[in-house]
Amino acid sequence: MGKHKRRRSYDSDDYRHQRKRTPKCETESDEEFSFLNHKRIFHKILLGYNISEQLVDDPADFWLFLTKYEALLKRSMQSVLSIKTEAPQTDSIIPSNYDKNYLMNFKLKPSKNQMTPTSFDNEGKSIDDKKVEIFLTIVRHYLDFKQKERFKKLKKLRKFQANLPIAPYEKEIVHAVKNESILILAGDTGCGKSTQVCQYLYNAGFDKVACTQPRRIACIGLAKRVSHEMLCEYESEVGYQIRFEKQKTKHTKILFITEGLLLRQLSDDENLTQYSVIIIDEIHERNLYGDFLLGICKCLLRARPEIKIVLMSATININLFSNFFDEEQAKIIEVPGRLFPIKLHYMPHLKNPELKLEAKSSRSERLNPEPYIQLMSMIDKKYPKEEKGDLLIFLSGLNEIQSVVDAAKEYNREKQNWIILPLHSSLSMQDQDKVFDYAPEGMRKCIVSTNISETSLTIDGIRFVIDSGKMKEMTYDPNYKMQRLKEMWISKASAEQRKGRAGRTGPGICYRLYSEKEFYELENYTKAEIHRVPLESLLLQMISMGLPNARLFPFIEPPSIENIENSILALKQLEALTIDEKLTSIGKALSKIPVEVFLGKMLLIGSIFRQLQPTLTLAAALNVQSPFTNRAFRDLECEKLRADCESTHGDPITLINLYREWLLVKKSFDSRDRDRENSRQWCRKRGLEEQRFYEITKLKNQLESLLRECQLIEEKTDEKLTAAERSIRAGEKKYLGSLKRAHKMEAPRERRLLKADDDEMDDEVNDGRIDIRDVEFRLSMGSKINDLVLNATATSGTDLIMLKLILMSGLYPKIAISDEFNYLKSMNEQFFHTKSKPYISMHPMSYFAKNFQELHVSGNEMADKVGIYKSKYPLSSKHQIICYLSILETTKPYLMNSMRMPAAQTLLLFAQEIDCNLTFSRIICDSWLCLDFPMPETGQTLVARSSNLRNRWNKLISMKLDNEMGCQVKTEEFDALERDLANFMNCEVVYTIKRLLPADLKNLYKGNRHEDCSNLLLNQNPFCEDFACIANDVKGGVYVTEHITYGCVDETDWSLNMAEEIYMTEFECPGCNMIFNMTNIQKLQHFHVCKPAKNEEEQKEFLQPTSSNQKLYKCSICKKEMYMTNIDILKHKKICKVIKEESI
Amino acid sequence: MEIGESSKSKATDEQNLQPAEKIPFLCRECKMSELVHYYGSKPPFVRNIEFLEDCYVMKDPFSAPPLKNGKRSYTEYFLVIGSKCKICEEDFCKDCSIFYSNTFCIRCAHSQVSQFPVEIQSKIRKEFLAIKNDR
Structure with a gap:
């Protein structure tokens, strides 16, 4: 793959040059005749009148052949017209005379049109049949040559396969799969297991072979390679199926499929009956799905004893796998890899100057590139330029790569014999592809890479490896829900893998920038992915596949209980799981x-x-x-x-x-x-x-x-297109x-020759290839x-x-709040806090990193002091919280993908626990953010509005999910809700927001002080009609909705003041125009009752008594009988009179 | 995670046609074993060419099939793997046989080497030695 285009044996002469020399005179003698002088007309013969008459694939290639052929004849003083066109007929099976025509096993049978060209050449001379026949004989020689080339290509391919280290094991492998249920095949990179095993099995009669790969790109690449080897590249016996693409027909016998996709197929076909053999490749990588599949295999073998499973791994940690499948008695076959000898040098001393130099300023994060440059210069001195071989440097991350690349470019400024190429996953595809290109004669590539080229990318031609011994690993902290990208020592397995990269195409040398002792202190293996990632998706998928309890699943190395429990909790918060861990309708939809x-x-x-x-x-x-x-x-x-x-x-x-x-x-x-x-x-x-x-x-x-x-x-409704548009x-x-x-x-993209002065750019030349x-x-x-x-x-x-x-x-709940002192500080000192993790920075790539003021409450957004309320926190209606996609810790923790939201409104809509005092002037959200609303009744109105919106929001969701589209929810309802939500989010209410620490919480709640809360039990719940209030035994107060606890937060002097003020202030209900002295909650209740009267035109009738002070009233005007309070009766009389007057 | 069930296969009709039964070929000498599309002298998938004897032919596996409106020639769309030795009538691949008006396996050709024109005798001897050494 990616080979040089093979040089043809005949293309050394330049035929244009040749043609110039050939005299193009009118009197062309037979000795001097050249087809090249009559190219136009013979080209026509070559092409025929349509494609089915065309004699060769590549006419240009043919003319090159012909040029060389004529030149050869010329050298032996022969005229091209003297060559024999047909061997004489003979009776003996072995003709005794020599004729080249006897060597070709086919004859040309062009159509009659081609044989008798009617056209004339440039000089008006016709071409005689003899010349046409000679021409066709040369075509025949050309086709014979091409045929032999193709045969050689096939033989070479077969020889390559036969020489793979795995080839001698074919019989053993087939025998094992036929006779055992499960085979563990351990072989190092390059032994050929990924390409050959599926072919062995197919040739042995297995025809529903699935082979999983961790990476999509590997599926495509392997399917291409295997179909090439099976000579069915243009058919569909070998296919692949990945996230976005499927190359699979009913004739597909071998399918390369990503692990994730195979797992998905399990939920439709729990025993994977569509496959007879399942090969799981690269299990040593220990990625999440690979590990999950191993557990699934254990289950599958129980459910479908006839299924065949082949696990393929590098030769590391085989015991782990064989022990896991001990019960199933897995057969183990080990195939040695094919590596050339690699010399190993431990060079810890190279690192020492760094220590001396930076003894004091060791905080500097930049890696010292000096050792790498020293090694480059050593390679330059020790190994002659003529000896090919590139250098691969393994570093931990992007910054490290940048500093070595910079230094290496500097070094190369004089030397001019290196091509420096960085390699990491955030490079563009084009730049990544460069590492596969060739360095010009006398130059070496220096690829400076992350551990991406440890296993995922294989670059041939590497002779030198420098291993820093470090890598960056992403881990996940379930407690902070934080990802952590940390530099750490690699494992022994990784170190060996890195070293191995030097010996793929020839003997190599590996320099380790650490000591042998340090090597022996390394961990044996890299930590499995399952211990480093959040598990929500995996767990949800398991539950939906009918594996209800992840805690009992046979994981090869079970993840921490903490991570499982946290993930289950998160799923519950997302309302994907019920309290007893059953899938909800949201969960069911999410799992798909x-x-x-x-x-x-x-x-x-x-x-x-x-x-x-x-x-x-x-x-x-x-x-x-x-x-x-x-x-x-x-x-x-x-x-x-x-x-x-x-x-x-x-x-x-x-x-x-x-x-x-x-x-x-x-x-x-x-x-x-x-x-x-x-x-x-x-x-x-x-x-x-x-x-x-x-x-x-x-x-x-x-x-x-x-x-x-x-x-x-x-x-989808059909596209509304006119006939013209459709055509x-x-x-x-x-x-x-x-x-x-x-x-x-x-x-496919061919490997190109790299330019020496490669500096960036210039890839944009539109080379005419199809994008x-x-x-x-x-x-x-x-x-x-x-x-x-x-x-x-x-x-x-x-x-x-x-x-x-x-x-x-x-x-939600991925939200953060700005530090209270941010407004005093510069761009780099902005901090944010989440509930579990304080002091997080904004990621420098975020919009808010540069525009940090957007998150501050500016001076003119600050509200004036209200009443006796005092706080060191700013009073404003413009507080914002930040919601984020993830927290990533590198040198420090960063918020990633941040978005701002109006604080109070968002919290009231999404918080799980909303705890209020009696006047709703102090509200604590999810036990960590405290909102104070010093203006009377503003907090209360906001809470009432939010709970109303929440109810409607949830109602619409459950209607949509549970009714399976049967009943259409009215668009008006959506319109109204959207409008109300928008108004709510935009409404201006002044408040302060403060982050609470666990210690603060102790003093803020009434708690379980046996205070009588029964007076709080609202018999008429203004927040949610059908929610019966219950006491909150932990915090005090009562639940008025699932999320809101009323009266559990202790009062303060200002809130008591406010309560009194509310009660003392005469209140004229805008609905009924009556004047009351009511507490805030009474008002809410009143609004609820009075609500119908607010809208004077469509007065609702009180056909049943809802309260004890209502009495039956028969209106003398409209003749209706209603239960009303005295106030309502008065109001009704008034309205009824108006209506009557109008109608008269 | 992966999606895929919903992505529709874009297989062409050509791909969905049942592939014709293939014919096994096994070289007596080197054991080269392949499945070919055709045995005979006039393969239906090749044009403008006729073989001078029956041979094992496969469609050129290394290039895409020629198309009516394409550029690839129907003449080159073949790969001969081998044929029967005129003398012993066993199957041999192109490497283990020589074609001179007929196919002869190297062993048979060697046994009759003097019957061949001198121009190819040395070639027969050389290849015979190569086979012997391989053994």
Whole structure:
């Protein structure tokens, strides 16, 4: 793969040169005759009149052959016209005379038209039949030559396969699979297990073979390689199936599939009956799904004893796997790898100067590149330039790579014999591909890489490896719900893997920048992924697959109970699980959406609340890798160009703005207009990786169809197109389809020769190759692109508020609050706190990192002092909280993907516990944020409004999910709710917000002080009619809704003052115009009762008594009988009279 | 996590046609074993060419099939794996046999080497030695 295009044995002569020398005179003698002088006419013969008459694949290649052929004859003083065209007939089976024509096993049978050309050549001379015959004989020689080349190619392929280290084990492997249920096959990289085992099994008669891979790219690559070896590259016996693509027909016998996808198939087909053999590759990587699959295998073997399982691993930690399958008596076969000898040098001393130099300022985070440069210079001195071999340096992370790359470039400035290439996952695809290209003669590549090239990427031609011994590993802290990217020592297994990279194509050398002692102190193996990630999605998937208790699942190394319990709790908070860990209807829907659960929840809510398209964009954008390349924030020009897409609301909104802008560029781009910027260039200028936008588009479509499958959104209505539009679209589709086919037949990107003075750029030369991603994009989008642009982002204010609320519904409780002193401090000293983790910084790539003032309450947003209320915290209606996607700890903890939200409103809508005092002037949300509302009744109104909105919100969700689309929820209800939500989010109420520490909480609650709360039990609950108030035994007070506890927070002097003021102030009900002295809660209750009267036109009739002071009243005017209080009666009389007068 | 059930297979009709039964080929000498598409002298998938004897032919596995409106020639779309030795009538691959008006396996050719024109005798001897050494 990726080989040189083989040099043909005959192409050494330059035929153009040759042709010039050939005299092109009128009197061309037979000795001097050359077909090249009559190329036009013979070319016609070569091509025939249509493709079925064409004699060769590549006419240019043929003419090269012919040139060489004529030159050869010329050298032996022969005329091309003297060659024999046909061997004489003979009776003996072995002709005794020598004739080259006897060596060819076929004859040409061109059509008659071709044999008798009617046209004349340039000079008006006709071509005689003899010359045509000679020409065809040369074609025959050419075809024979090509045939032999093809045969050689096949033989070489077979020889390569036979020489693989695994080849001698074929019989043993087949025998084991036939006779045992489970086989563990251990073999090192390069032994051929991934490509050969499935072929062995297929050849032995197994025809439903699935082979899992951890990475999508490996599925595609292996399917291609295996189909090549099985000579069915252009058929479908070998297929693959990955997240976005499926190459599989009913004839597919071997399927490469990602682990995640196989797991998904389990929920439809719990015993995977569609496969007879399941091969699980790379189990030593110990990634989440691989580990999960191992447990599943154990279960499968019990349910389907006839199934065959093959586990393939590197030769590390085999005992772990064999012990796990002890009961099943797994057969073990070990295949030695094929590595050339590697010399190992421990060089800890190289690190010492660093210590001396930076003894004091050891806080400096920059890695000292000196040892790496010293080794490069040593290689230069010790190994002659002519000896090929590249260098691979393993470093822990991006910054380290940057500093070594910088220093190496500096070093190379004089030497000019290195090509320095960084390699990490945030590079663009193009830049990543460069590491596979060749260095020019006399130069070496120096690839400076993360552990991406330890297993995921295999680069041939490496002779030197420098191992820093360090890596960055992402771990997950379930307590803080925080991801941590930490530099740490690698494991012994990794160190060996890194070393092995030097010996793949020849003997190599590995330098370890640590001591042998340090090596022996390393951990044996790298920590399995299951111990490093949140488990919500996995657990939800397990429960939906019918594995209700994750605590009992046979994990090869069970995750910590803490992580399991925390994840289950999070699922409950998302309302995906009930208290007793059963799947809810939200949970059921979520388990079908293959994104992280909180994004799934967002999608659910988004589709219910008619914000489908922007939510899809958002979910997709947050689920793929960030589109920002590492240049995006270093290059001022990039930043400037992106500025108009930035949203003051925060990063998620910026992301969908960028996507929308990209769509616009795509839409307006016209491939015929060369000056117009295409989307690739647009992205590059802004430091964006275009691939991510394609991924977003694809994922978006996938998610949409999944939601449709879950019946969360309606079936697509037919596109409303006119006949003309349809035919244009059909033509366009046909054209794009042909481009796509053409691309498929195009050779894959070939390895190129690297330029010595490579400095960046210049990849943008449009080399005429088809941008297949663009074609596919247009093929799948078509006229939909317009809708896409329109719907990609929220445009109006209400839509934006809805979108933010939808995102919030998935993210809560991932919220943070600014530190109270932030307003005094500079950009780099801004801190934020979450409930469990104080002092977090804003990620430097976030919008709020630079625009940190957006989160401050400015002077003119501050409200005046109210009454006797005193607080050191600012009183304002503009407090914001930050919701975030994740916390990532690198050098320090950072909030990632942040968005701002109005604080009080958001908390009241989403908090699980809302604890209030008697006047609702002090509200504590989720036991960590305390809101004080010093203006009388403002807190109360806000709580009342929020609880009303929450009720309606939940009602609509459950209607939509439970009624399975049967009954349509009225759009008016949505409209009204959206309008009310928008008003609520925008309403201005002044308050202070304060973060509480666990110690503060002790003094703030009434608690269980045996104080009589019975007076608080509202017999008429103004918050939720059908919710019966119950006492909260822990905090005191009473629950008035599921989330709100009333009267559990202790009063303060100002709140008592307020209560009195409320009661003393005469209150004129705007509904009934009566004047009362009421407490705040009485007022709420009154509003509730009075509510119908507020709207004077449509007065509701009180047909049944709802309170003891109502009495039956018969109106003399409207003749109706009603139960009313005295006040209501008076009011009614008044209105009735008016109506009567009007109607008269 | 992965999606996939919903993504529709875009297999063309061609891919969905039942592939014709393939014919096994086994070289007596080197044990090269392949499945071929055709045995005979006029493979239906090749045009403008006729073989001078019956041989084991497969469609060129290394290039895409020619298309009506494509650029690839139907003439080159083949790969001959081997044929029967005219003398012993066993199957041999192209490497283990020589074609000179007919196919002869190297062993048979060697046994009759003097019957061949001198121009190819040395080649027969050389290949025979190579086979012997392989054993």
